[in-house]
Amino acid sequence: MIEYELAGNDLGEVRFAISPLHELVLSLRTLRDPGRFPLQLPWLRATEPARSGLDLELLNALTNEALWTPDFLTPRPFSPLGRIEDELTALVGTPPGVVRADLAEVHPGALPSAIRGRPATVLRRLLAALRDYWDACFEPYWTRMRTILEADIVYRGRVMANAGLAAMFTDIDPHVRLDDTVLRIHLRSDLSYRTSTAGRGLTLTPSLFSRRAATPISPDEPPHLIYPARGLGTLWQSSVATPPAALANLIGRARARLLSLLETPTSTTELAVRLNVTPTAINQHLRALQAAGLLTSARHGRSVLYHRSDLGDRVIRGA
Template structure:
């Protein structure tokens, strides 16, 4: 059990961040055991040819049979606006002793041959393999992935504002809870420690490649909880259904389809991908729906996220739900 003690139950101690590097490294689990990640199978199929050209021996060596990865490869991010170039540059500066210790922790019997040698050489080999992996398999899809992660952060912030920290922690994962001023994270492993977040804070990181909450196994690492992001099931969907004819007749089929998608906060880019249209076309309708009071919007980083308003919810329910299929 990992225990993080918040100073005076301070809300300011808790922050959210998004890490491209974390997603990249945690996704390596899907290469080892794709069957454990059924929601990512569309992405795995789409990137299969590209992966064949990568340094798979290095990439696969970065996880073990228990799906652990070295802690130094998933450092605590400090912003919801993290960039892969910055994170890879920081990774290159990992101290030699940390590289050795973390690799030995993940591979206690024997470190794989591709990860042996001088730490500087090993780090350079990892960076090259991870950079190629990002360019081939993540860069084309990152905007879509980031949208889901940002929507999760907006949702969690709303839960904190409306219901408090304890409800938010209980909602992110069944293995996380807040009791008094202590956050408890139950891991699959036997690792256990208790540390204070004083002066460091606690960072919460939504992830697309995690099945349950996790935390660093070393108390020396910065306090951090990675947890499964909301909306993962919709990540690779292409929407084809539309609301029933009554709503479509009232506001038009394009706007009715958008209304049906906005149960959770989404950006115009994500909506365009799901509807297979251009963001420009989506934005025109989003502006009109927001002006009519049927949507709300909030800026998060570089994105504007939209969601149905209470009025929009009532209108959609009054139309009777969803029915036939139609083109945009």
């Protein structure tokens, strides 16, 4: 069990962040064991041809049977607006001793042949492999992925504002609990340590490639909790179920489909992709629904996320 002693039981101790690099590295676990990530199978099938040109031997060596990854590849992010270019560039200066130690932590026996050698050389090779992996398998889908992650953060912020910090942690994962000022994360492994967030804070990062809450392997790393993002089940959906006929007759089929879809916060771009229409058309319907009080909106970074209001929920239930 990992325990983080919060320096103060208040919102200022906690920050949220999104990391493209985290998603890239954690997704390697789906390549090693696809059966544990059934909701990502559409993505795995779609990217299978692109993966044939990658250095899969090296990429697979960055995880182990327990699905651990090296801590230096998932540093604590500091912004919900992270860019993969910046994060990969920041890794270039990773000290050789850190590279060697973190790889040995994941593979405590012998290192796989693909990651043996001088740490500086191994680091250059793995960063090049990750860059190629991003370009082939992530860049075409990142807008859609980021929308789900941003929507999760908006939702968590509402839970904190309405019900408090403890309720937000309980909602994140059943294996996470805040007792007074100590955050307890129950892991499947024997990994155990206790550390304080004083002077460092606690960063929370939603992920599309985590099945349960996770923390850094080493207690020397800054306090950081990675947790499964809400809405993963909708990530690869290309359409929505037929809306209630009574609702479609009242407000039109297009707007009824939008209202049915907006159970979770979603951006205009994501809605356009899922409904196969232009963002301009989506915006016209969203403005009408919001003017009628059926939707609310919240800005998160560069995106505006739309979500059914309480009135919208009642309309859907009534229909």
